[in-house]
Amino acid sequence: EAGVTQFPSHSVIEKGQTVTLRCDPISGHDNLYWYRRVMGKEIKFLLHFVKESKQDESGMPNNRFLAERTGGTYSTLKVQPAELEDSGVYFCASSPLTGDNSPLHFGNGTRLTVT
Amino acid sequence: AQSVTQPDIHITVSEGASLELRCNYSYGATPYLFWYVQSPGQGLQLLLKYFSGDTLVQGIKGFEAEFKRSQSSFNLRKPSVHWSDAAEYFCAVGGRGSQGNLIFGKGTKLSVKP
Numbered sequence: 001e002a003g004v005t006q007f008p009s010h011s012v013i014e015k016g017q018t019v020t021l022r023c024d025p026i027s028g029h030d031n032l033y034w035y036r037r038v039m040g041k042e043i044k045f046l047l048h049f050v051k052e053s054k055q056d057e058s059g060m061p062n063n064r065f066l067a068e069r070t071g072g073t074y075s076t077l078k079v080q081p082a083e084l085e086d087s088g089v090y091f092c093a094s095s096p097l098t099g100d101n102s103p104l105h106f107g108n109g110t111r112l113t114v115t
Numbered sequence: 116a117q118s119v120t121q122p123d124i125h126i127t128v129s130e131g132a133s134l135e136l137r138c139n140y141s142y143g144a145t146p147y148l149f150w151y152v153q154s155p156g157q158g159l160q161l162l163l164k165y166f167s168g169d170t171l172v173q174g175i176k177g178f179e180a181e182f183k184r185s186q187s188s189f190n191l192r193k194p195s196v197h198w199s200d201a202a203e204y205f206c207a208v209g210g211r212g213s214q215g216n217l218i219f220g221k222g223t224k225l226s227v228k229p
Contacts, residue, residue: 004158033215042119043159043205043219056216091158095215104215106151106158 002026004107006092012113018080021110025074025094032075033095033104034067038088046090049075050097082114117142119206121220128196129228136191136223138206148189149207149217150180159205165189176200201227 005024013019025032034046046065047057051072060067064083069075079086089109095102120139128134140146147166151159163174170182180191189206203224207217 031215035219040221042221043207045216045218048215059216093159093215103161103164104159104217106160108156108158 004092004094004105006090006107006110008110009108010111010113012115013082014115015084016081018078019082019112021077021079021090021092021112023075023077023092023094023107025092026105028096029094029105030072030097031095031102032069033093034075034077035091035093036088037091037109038085043091046077079112082112084114087112087114117208117218119208119218119220121204121206121223123223124221125224125226127226127228130198131195134191134193134196134200134225136204136206136225138189138191138220139187140189140206140208140218141187142208142210142218144210147209147211148180148182149209150174150178150189150191151205151207151219152176152202153205153222154202162191162204196225196227198227198229201225 007022030051032049037043045059048055049069052069066078089111091109093104093106118141149164150162153159162178163172165172165182173179178193203222205222206220209217
């Protein structure tokens with residue numbers, strides 16, 4: 001099966017610009033998660049979709065971040081306007097809807113650099 | 116506060132030597148514990164997990180980890196390291212109902228000397 005796919009793999013933008021990251025989960029996985037790793041820090045949870053609904057968005061840092069999952073398939077994470085501290089690697093993960101025992105399948109991440 | 120501590124940022128071991136990566140956690144409920152590995156340019160891959168039962172869990176690639184509740188630890192071990200094990204390793208904790216809202220440590224980067 002195809003894994004979790006993230007686009008782009010790298011993005012370099014200037015402060016104040018907008019960037020949209022995309023995640024295609026494994027087909028049939030209802031759970032979709034966004035995580036972020038800022039340089040030298042922990043990987044931090046951002047939010048969780050179950051199908052098209054936001055289940056938990058407690059990790060979203062502020063209202064410059066907007067995540068969507070229209071139709072319950074792929075998801076986008078938009079940062080508008082981007083700030084320097086948004087630089088980092090954004091990971092997407094997915095899992096089937098079978099409870100806590102489901103392992104997360106991670107994508108390769110998008111490395112975002114804001115200059 | 117809930118947290119995961121990986122005290123070693125970077126470890127270098129010789130190929131064939133044994134390995135132990137440390138992980139301590141602080142979590143208010145019964146923890147679910149995970150070890151993930153990230154090879155260069157790749158996503159995170161699950162090595163093993165502990166939910167309940169036997170406190171010594173076996174994972175992929177010859178790795179194992181032992182859950183010690185009294186020490187709040189979940190250290191990862193491998194008896195003989197291979198050059199292909201060079202990667203970054205992450206310990207994570209979650210709980211019942213937390214779904215994928217995991218708390219990760221900062222990671223330990225493993226280098227392997229020939």
